[in-house]
Amino acid sequence: MDLGTVLRWTAERHPRRRAVGGKSPMTYAEWDAHTDRLARALAALGVRPGERVVLSLAGGEPLASLHLAAQKLGAVSVPLSFRFAPPELAYCVADAEPALVITDASTAALADEALAELPPVSRIASGTPHEDTIERLALRQPSGSPDVRVSDQDISVMLYTSGTTGKPKGVPRTHSAEHHAAIAHLIQSGQSRFDATLGVMPLFHTMGLRTLLATLVGAGTWVPQVKFDADEALDLITAEGIGSLYLVPTIYWSLVRTGRLAEARTVRKLAYAGSSMTPALAEQLAGALAPESFVNHFGSTEIYTFTIGPDVVAKPGSAGRAGIFSRVRLVDPDPAAPPDAEVGPGEQGQIAVSMAGPEAFAGYWHRPDADAKSIRDGWYFPGDLAIADEDGDLWVAGRVDDMxxxxxxxxxxxxxxxxxxxxxxxxxxxxxxxxxxxxxxxxxxxxxxxxxxxxxxxxxxxxxxxxxxxxxxxxxxxxxxxxxxxxxxxxxxxxxxxxxxxxxxxxxxxxxxxxxx
Missing domain, CATH: 3.30.300.30 (ANL, C-terminal domain)
Structure with a gap:
């Protein structure tokens, strides 16, 4: 299923349910109509299905709405980090070859500098409707979704890896891969239908997109927070009755240090990803919130789920076993090892993940060198080391490069x-x-x-x-x-x-x- 249809069908089932929380709330019917008009505005600006649209915005509802609008048009959303320096932004824009770049007040000066040395590219601002922005253009569009047929095998989004080593790599992902990842997230993280969840993880990162899309699938309420502030986050949790959180450990640490975590009484489900969580932090979170579920999600931009540790309280630090759409094995740590060179029981090996699963990407954008390094015989090698315990659960021991x-x-x-x-x-x-x-x-x-x-x-x-x-x-x-x-x-x-x-x-x-x- 394509993601525009996901939103439309959810709006048909629950038109009056609160879709977006926070200062500018919308029902599902309102959000569906708003993103229809934004999709038509993108088309009016010359964007065609299959073309890429760079979204360089601070975040929140405007970015989420533009991402969903691109889905309805069959265009490829390319959300880029607002923390990029000008050379990084320039590199990603040049690499993505977009039909349109959209910025907001917080990123306009950055884009001015980054795009100055590149060939001309169409650009428009996002912001309040009374300004010359894409939102104002959207208000002049007729209602109804664009007359475009979108396949689940079309590219939905291209995320750029964080580039902790070397230049960022574009990761194209299909509508099908994104939809399966959202379903997997709902099943594996404990997030339920109709849950309100905090949308603070940035949408240029797979965790942010997963929170958004899983909430759409489950007809929940996505509560945006453009820039993380621990006290503001706790205020949103209490005001919106947020029931599930999916965050990186550093944000959980910040929430703990406020001394106010016990106020988050509505939070019943915790999940984390992005980096390892220390047992000490896990103990503090479990003690303060007594969650019904506490999940460690281990995956990547390329393949959303590798493994799931379903009970952090019982096994803090364990990455668990393969997700519902995943297949994982441990192979010889040699960087050139083939996927069938599996290690013995109790031996440390590097993780290999099957690319036959529906959450997987098909290869990097314009980077055959990166494909050659990370993909072998239909298996993806993320560069992580792990050991399987006697129960078959994985314990990640670090990165091959960090050893x-x-x-x-x-x-x-x-x-x-x-x-x-x-x-x-x-x-x-x-x-x-x-x-x-x-x-x-x-x-x-x-x-x-x-x-x-x-x-x-x-x-x-x-x-x-x-x-x-x-x-x-x-x-x-x-x-x-x-x-x-x-x-x-x-x-x-x-x-x-x-x-x-x-x-x-x-x-x-x-x-x-x-x-x-």
Whole structure:
């Protein structure tokens, strides 16, 4: 099924149900009519089915409505990060070759700079209807959906990967893949029909789209928050009666630190993705909210679901087993290993995911080099390492690229991070392998000091914790501790280890420097 039809059928079933919450609410009938007119406005601007429309907007309802309008026209939505620097935006626009670029007040200056050196491309603003915007053009369009036949095998969206290594890659995804991913999300995350959910994850990221589309399929209420603020998020949760949350761990940490999480009494279902969650954070969330379900979703932009850990309370940190539309195996960690080179029971291997599942993409946009690296014999290799326990559940051990080889031994950062994050001197922490004359690579703990602690004192406390309370063998103990103001992250909260390993940080305190004095 195509996604325009998904919205239309939901509106037919539940025309008066609240579709969009927040300051500018809409029923499903209103949202369906609004996106029909936006689709006609896109056509009036010359956009044809199959052509790409770059959406460079801050987020919220305007971006969601334009994304849905593109679906109805059979155009390809290309939502791009509003956090891009001009060169990144210019690269993605040039790569996508769009028929139209849409910006808003927050991104207009960025687009001016990024597009200045590119061949001319049609562009229009999004904003209040009294301005010269696409919304004003939409008001002049007749009612009813465009007379366009959209196939479920047409491309719905092209998302650009966050580019934590190298240039961002375009990931084209069909209407069918997006629809199956939304259904899988409803079944696997615990989100129910008619649930209200917080739409704070950006729509240029697969988690943001999944929250939006699963809510449409389930006739729920999507409550947008354009820019995350922990206190505002809690206000929205209580005011809108939000029942399910699907967030990255960094946002959950922010909600916990408000001290107000217990106010979120309507939240009954929790799910997370994007990065690993420490057992300490999982314990705090479970204790404050006592959720009916608490799910770890493990997947990617390319294939939405790899595995599902259905009970974070019972097995914190476990990535679980293959999703309902997925097939997963562990193969030899060699980067060139074929998908049939499966490892034995209890052995660590790299994850391979079948591309025969309906949530999968078919290959990258204009990147045969990336296809050759990540796709082999119909299987997708995301570069993650894992071990299966005696129950068959996976435990992700890190990335192939993140593995630290120290003194000839392989060390995986996540295991060290899980132990050290419990230290009271630490607010955030990440472990990275840094070049070292003696060890080859030295496990180095970069951390943000706890509230009210000086960097020097926090470093001393953390070093003592590692020796006396972490339970880590000497081999896995960090050789160096560096206090920093913040851990570098991508626009959706993914930790950028390469920023640290390349030396792009300012140390507030460094145990190596202290030892050298």
């Amino acid at each position: 630290i080889n120290s003194g000839g031994e392989n060390i995986y950062p996540e295991e060290i991070e899980d132990a050290l994050i419990r230290c009271a001197a630490v607010r955030e922490l990440v472990v990275v392998g840094m070049a070292d004359d003696r060890w080859g690579q030295a496990a180095t703990a970069f951390f943000v000091p706890g509230e009210g602690m000086t960097p020097e004192h926090a470093t001393e406390v953390l070093e003592a914790f590692v020796r006396e309370q972490s339970g880590l063998p000497s081999l896995k103990r960090p050789k160096r501790f560096v206090a920093v103001e913040a851990i570098p992250k991508s626009g959706v909260g993914k930790i950028l280890r390469r920023e640290l390993s390349s030396g792009n940080y300012r140390a507030l305190s460094d145990s190596a420097a202290e030892a050298g004095r």
